[in-house]
Amino acid sequence: MGKERNKMPMLQEDSYLKRNSKITENRAKRPFIMGEKEKCPFCKGKERQLEEIYLEVHLPEERERIRIVKNKYPFCEPIKGNYGFHDVVIDTLSHKKEPKDFSSAHWVLLLEVMQKRWYQLQKDAQVKFTQIFKNNGSGAGASIIHSHWQIAAFDTLPLKQKEQNIALMHYYEEEKQCYICEQLHDKVHELIIENSEWQAVAPAVSQYTHETWLILKTHKSQYGQLNLKELQGAGELLKKLLNAYNELLPKVPYNICFMSNAMNEEPYLHFYIQLIPRLVPMGGFEVATGCYINTVHPKTHATALRQLVETRR
Amino acid sequence: MGKERNKMPMLQEDSYLKRNSKITENRAKRPFIMGEKEKCPFCKGKERQLEEIYLEVHLPEERERIRIVKNKYPFCEPIKGNYGFHDVVIDTLSHKKEPKDFSSAHWVLLLEVMQKRWYQLQKDAQVKFTQIFKNNGSGAGASIIHSHWQIAAFDTLPLKQKEQNIALMHYYEEEKQCYICEQLHDKVHELIIENSEWQAVAPAVSQYTHETWLILKTHKSQYGQLNLKELQGAGELLKKLLNAYNELLPKVPYNICFMSNAMNEEPYLHFYIQLIPRLVPMGGFEVATGCYINTVHPKTHATALRQLVETRR
Numbered sequence: 001m002g003k004e005r006n007k008m009p010m011l012q013e014d015s016y017l018k019r020n021s022k023i024t025e026n027r028a029k030r031p032f033i034m035g036e037k038e039k040c041p042f043c044k045g046k047e048r049q050l051e052e053i054y055l056e057v058h059l060p061e062e063r064e065r066i067r068i069v070k071n072k073y074p075f076c077e078p079i080k081g082n083y084g085f086h087d088v089v090i091d092t093l094s095h096k097k098e099p100k101d102f103s104s105a106h107w108v109l110l111l112e113v114m115q116k117r118w119y120q121l122q123k124d125a126q127v128k129f130t131q132i133f134k135n136n137g138s139g140a141g142a143s144i145i146h147s148h149w150q151i152a153a154f155d156t157l158p159l160k161q162k163e164q165n166i167a168l169m170h171y172y173e174e175e176k177q178c179y180i181c182e183q184l185h186d187k188v189h190e191l192i193i194e195n196s197e198w199q200a201v202a203p204a205v206s207q208y209t210h211e212t213w214l215i216l217k218t219h220k221s222q223y224g225q226l227n228l229k230e231l232q233g234a235g236e237l238l239k240k241l242l243n244a245y246n247e248l249l250p251k252v253p254y255n256i257c258f259m260s261n262a263m264n265e266e267p268y269l270h271f272y273i274q275l276i277p278r279l280v281p282m283g284g285f286e287v288a289t290g291c292y293i294n295t296v297h298p299k300t301h302a303t304a305l306r307q308l309v310e311t312r313r
Numbered sequence: 314m315g316k317e318r319n320k321m322p323m324l325q326e327d328s329y330l331k332r333n334s335k336i337t338e339n340r341a342k343r344p345f346i347m348g349e350k351e352k353c354p355f356c357k358g359k360e361r362q363l364e365e366i367y368l369e370v371h372l373p374e375e376r377e378r379i380r381i382v383k384n385k386y387p388f389c390e391p392i393k394g395n396y397g398f399h400d401v402v403i404d405t406l407s408h409k410k411e412p413k414d415f416s417s418a419h420w421v422l423l424l425e426v427m428q429k430r431w432y433q434l435q436k437d438a439q440v441k442f443t444q445i446f447k448n449n450g451s452g453a454g455a456s457i458i459h460s461h462w463q464i465a466a467f468d469t470l471p472l473k474q475k476e477q478n479i480a481l482m483h484y485y486e487e488e489k490q491c492y493i494c495e496q497l498h499d500k501v502h503e504l505i506i507e508n509s510e511w512q513a514v515a516p517a518v519s520q521y522t523h524e525t526w527l528i529l530k531t532h533k534s535q536y537g538q539l540n541l542k543e544l545q546g547a548g549e550l551l552k553k554l555l556n557a558y559n560e561l562l563p564k565v566p567y568n569i570c571f572m573s574n575a576m577n578e579e580p581y582l583h584f585y586i587q588l589i590p591r592l593v594p595m596g597g598f599e600v601a602t603g604c605y606i607n608t609v610h611p612k613t614h615a616t617a618l619r620q621l622v623e624t625r626r
Contacts, residue, residue: 010610012517012518012519013518014517014518015480016477016480016481016484016492017477017481017492017518018473018476018477018480019518019520020518020520020602020603020604020605021518021519021520021604021605021606021607022604022605022606022607023519023607023608023609023610023611024606024607024608025608025609025610025613027606027608028522028608028609075598075606131598131601131602133596133597133598133600133601134597135596135597138594139594140594140596140597141593141594141595141596141597141598141599142596150597150598152598158602158603158604159603159604160331160602160603160604161602161603163331163476164329164330164331167328167329167331168329171329179329179330204325204327205325205326205327205330205332205333205334206325206334206336207332207333207334208600209341253594255596255597255600255601256597257597257600257601258601259601274600274601276597276600278594280454281451281452281453281454281566281591281594282454282595283446283448283453283454283455283568284446284447284448284453284454284463284568284569284570284589285388285444285446285454285463285465286454287446287521287568287570287587287589288444288446288568288570288571288572288587289333289444289471289473289474290333290471290472290473290474291333291334291335291471291472291473292333292334292335293334293335293337293340293388294334294335294336294337295336295337295338295340295341296336296338296341297323297336297338298336300338
């Protein structure tokens with residue numbers, strides 16, 4: 001019984017010491033597949049290995065396909081104790097293709113199908129929070145090199161998001177406007193590139209070296225609220241930025257995180273996308289204090305990336 | 314001027330989005346020295362390369378020496394904007410000796426000299442917070458393989474520590490006792506090994522896979538308050554645990570973090586030491602949510618490490 005219980009995903013939270021974790025021993029069994037294409041469960045012809053396919057879309061003119069499937073080693077499951085869903089988004093047929101090389105049509109299809117899945121998940125009455133993220137490269141936490149994203153939806157807000165929501169609500173009540181809208185208005189961040197829907201910036205408080213945020217110009221707090229033009233705009237900038245990163249920091253591992261409120265929640269959060277190159281592992285100082293050492297000033301980062309994005313126009 | 318300002322360490326905090334960083338471009342220049350002994354600035358005969366030696370103690374019978382020196386690439390400095398001190402503790406003369414191999418006398422000397430430095434730093438009226446930590450191995454954030462620790466003392470509490478102190482104070486006011494004392498009393502953690510001064514446990518809320526805490530049995534909140542017997546007891550358990558880890562997870566990178574309040578602060582925190590093996594890099598989920606995926610249950614970890622510690626007795 002004790003052993004069996006250990007195998008079930010379990011949520012842990014300590015609001016005094018500000019700690020939060022999900023325990024899932026099953027996930028320790030996940031394979032690490034980097035070079036070996038023949039072993040890759042996301043490659044063509046491995047359909048039988050997939051647990052369950054939730055959504056599938058095709059891009060025939062490019063011989064491409066995007067699939068959203070059940071994660072074989074989930075950190076939450078539709079069972080009591082840590083209720084939720086943990087998906088994998090296999091965003092290309094190719095074992096080695098990278099998002100920086102995706103066409104505009106490919107990017108828009110990807111963002112649209114992830115949004116469809118977001119709606120499906122939010123329809124579950126128990127789902128309170130959804131996190132969409134990408135780990136690219138083993139240094140960013142990926143265990144399989146074949147490009148993919150993950151969508152985790154579960155029944156409680158993480159401690160950080162709970163506390164963030166309260167702080168943002170207080171800001172709204174005092175200032176009568178959204179914190180992030182005001183930051184955009186006050187130009188606190190360092191602009192890298194923009195289009196009519198988004199600003200790509202080096203955030204004023206940059207925790208990670210060479211971190212970039214894509215901030216939506218219109219106030220919306222959920223991924224599900226983005227319209228087609230906003231999805232297109234995000235794809236356009238993500239592709240440009242990933243290409244610029246590839247020149248600035250060749251082959252750097254990176255994360256992309258969609259910072260979104262769940263449906264039916266108070267609209268105090270403002271939707272943005274984090275793009276985080278992972279240059280060095282977090283050290284003991286960060287582990288202990290939650291304060292990050294960043295060796296590149298946001299101004300320096302914005303200048304460097306802006307030049308590369310502009311060169312490629 | 315703009316360029317110069319970028320070079321100065323700078324503290325950044327966003328209490329709404331729960332972000333905190335120190336920007337220090339100078340630190341980007343630090344060397345990465347792993348195998349090459351001849352280049353190692355911490356080895357014998359490289360005294361001229363050291364910036365300033367604050368403390369030096371010898372262990373003649375073992376031909377050992379411990380030095381606390383100024384960090385050449387500090388993330389805080391005794392200048393305005395991010396006032397502080399950032400030391401390096403070079404805890405052995407040997408390029409390859411590891412703390413697991415230190416004698417008991419070596420461990421006690423190390424803990425005593427770090428405590429002396431802690432007192433020196435706390436005497437500075439501007440110092441409000443001190444973090445002692447060790448990054449062992451490049452996967453744990455170390456840039457130099459020669460064993461060392463770091464001591465950072467500065468003029469503000471990190472955001473997490475500020476919020477933690479408030480939460481712990483509220484707990485104390487409501488429950489009339491220390492949160493961590495009560496956790497010890499209620500046996501919420503999984504015991505690995507203990508002596509008369511400390512409990513080594515797998516904490517109930519384990520964020521990191523195979524994480525261990527050394528919790529002081531007596532309520533004290535500062536490193537400076539520990540007596541000789543408590544320092545000896547900590548050294549004894551740290552040595553045993555590092556040897557057990559070396560069998561459980563050979564050559565795993567790890568962090569050791571001293572979780573201490575600063576002098577003159579309210580005594581709501583309870584001193585403990587975190588020992589954190591760094592098995593996999595943090596992924597996008599952790600980056601976005603602050604919630605950690607841990608693939609080993611604290612019960613499983615405690616059982617595994619307890620067996621190894623007991624075998625070695």
